[in-house]
Amino acid sequence: FATFLRPIPFPFLLRAANEGPVVVVNISEIQSDVIINLSGAEPEIFQLSNAMFEEIGRIASMTEGAVGEGRNKSAVDEVLRLSWAYIVQRVVERLEAMCVVRGSHIWWCPTSRLCSLPLSAASIYRAKQPKLPGTPLSSYTSTLSTLVRAHSRSSTSLGRPSIFAIGVPQPDGRDGADGALQLVGEELQRLLVCVPDEKLMEGHDATRNAVLKQLPFYSLVHPSCHGHQGVNGPFHSRFRLQDKSLYMQETIRTDLPNVELAFLSACHTATGDRMTPYQGLHLSASKQFAGFRSVVGTLWAMDDVEGPDMTESFYGYMLRNGGEASDYKDAAKGVHEISKVLRRKKAPLHRWINFIHVGA
Numbered sequence: 001f002a003t004f005l006r007p008i009p010f011p012f013l014l015r016a017a018n019e020g021p022v023v024v025v026n027i028s029e030i031q032s033d034v035i036i037n038l039s040g041a042e043p044e045i046f047q048l049s050n051a052m053f054e055e056i057g058r059i060a061s062m063t064e065g066a067v068g069e070g071r072n073k074s075a076v077d078e079v080l081r082l083s084w085a086y087i088v089q090r091v092v093e094r095l096e097a098m099c100v101v102r103g104s105h106i107w108w109c110p111t112s113r114l115c116s117l118p119l120s121a122a123s124i125y126r127a128k129q130p131k132l133p134g135t136p137l138s139s140y141t142s143t144l145s146t147l148v149r150a151h152s153r154s155s156t157s158l159g160r161p162s163i164f165a166i167g168v169p170q171p172d173g174r175d176g177a178d179g180a181l182q183l184v185g186e187e188l189q190r191l192l193v194c195v196p197d198e199k200l201m202e203g204h205d206a207t208r209n210a211v212l213k214q215l216p217f218y219s220l221v222h223p224s225c226h227g228h229q230g231v232n233g234p235f236h237s238r239f240r241l242q243d244k245s246l247y248m249q250e251t252i253r254t255d256l257p258n259v260e261l262a263f264l265s266a267c268h269t270a271t272g273d274r275m276t277p278y279q280g281l282h283l284s285a286s287k288q289f290a291g292f293r294s295v296v297g298t299l300w301a302m303d304d305v306e307g308p309d310m311t312e313s314f315y316g317y318m319l320r321n322g323g324e325a326s327d328y329k330d331a332a333k334g335v336h337e338i339s340k341v342l343r344r345k346k347a348p349l350h351r352w353i354n355f356i357h358v359g360a
Helices: 010-019 052-066 073-097 112-116 144-152 184-194 208-217 248-253 283-290 306-318 328-344
Strands: 022-026 033-037 044-047 105-110 124-126 129-131 137-140 157-159 163-167 199-202 220-224 226-228 238-240 245-247 261-263 294-298 355-359
Touching: 010 033, 010 144, 022 073, 022 144, 033 073, 044 073, 052 073, 052 112, 105 112, 105 144, 137 328, 144 283, 144 355, 163 184, 163 208, 184 199, 184 220, 184 306, 199 208, 208 245, 220 306, 245 248, 248 283, 283 294, 283 355, 294 328, 306 328, 328 355
Parallel strands: 022 105, 105 137, 137 355, 163 199, 163 220, 220 261, 261 294
Antiparallel strands: 022 033, 033 044, 124 129, 226 238, 238 245, 294 355
8 A cells, every 4th residue: 555545656657668668748738748668768758849739639620520421531641741740750760769679569648639640650641652651560558557557467368369249230229329330240250250169249139238247258359339439528438239338437347357358340449538638538448447458449430341351350360370379469460450451452541540559
């Protein structure tokens, strides 16, 4: 109880950087800073422009328009260009000056309005010649302490993973109206090919209470359903199951002793809440708080057509050793495999930068 009701000691928080640099980007009206944390070194801090808070707000609004119904490619390009120019380029240059090996795995810990920007994909795009950053493999974390806990648990191997797949192609109308997800069945069939002995709960069996009862027994969870960002606050974010929604706080409160990895095949699972000052609280972050060490989420709405291909590419990579063993730390590279597959299929830019990795 030495630190009970006291701030978490910084040496403990610095353990978040044991596996690679953790970049905290603090954006506020008063002052905006970047804090780069490296294991065994003092934090590197540099200040951003005083106008950064308003600029990031403008870019965040641009992002919403770029990935909305109209899906404006030139606007997506501009969002990435500005994110690179204002923040990511400076971070990459500073990491190189600190002798961090190019291509290292880094973690982003964004705050405030930054939580809606695709920092992990930021680059400068030119007509017909995308200049992808030769940058590090990127992940996110909601807080330093959750990343410390994810890194510090003893086992990194899932062994032969126990997978709980949840498919809800068409929820009933008692908790709002959503359109049918036509390809949920195909997505789960692709998963079944990779993991023949998965636990599958689909359609009318995938009720809220039934899902909550099964969650504690599995190491890997894959919900394929509608996801919703909470418009009245982050704790209203939810997954649409067959009869009722499963809200964020219900997952956090559930004792989940065996969980390691969650693949959230749903919309808006890593979308920050614009109505609250702390926007890093979303469905993916809630899985971190519940004990999942690795989470795959989406920054905005995903297209139903993406589900089967991304599932096959992700689990094909994660279970490339024949399904006998898997390492949750491969999840970030698994997300990279998703983007490679979607790019090969000529998917629009907003689709293959949508998926991010949260956690260890």
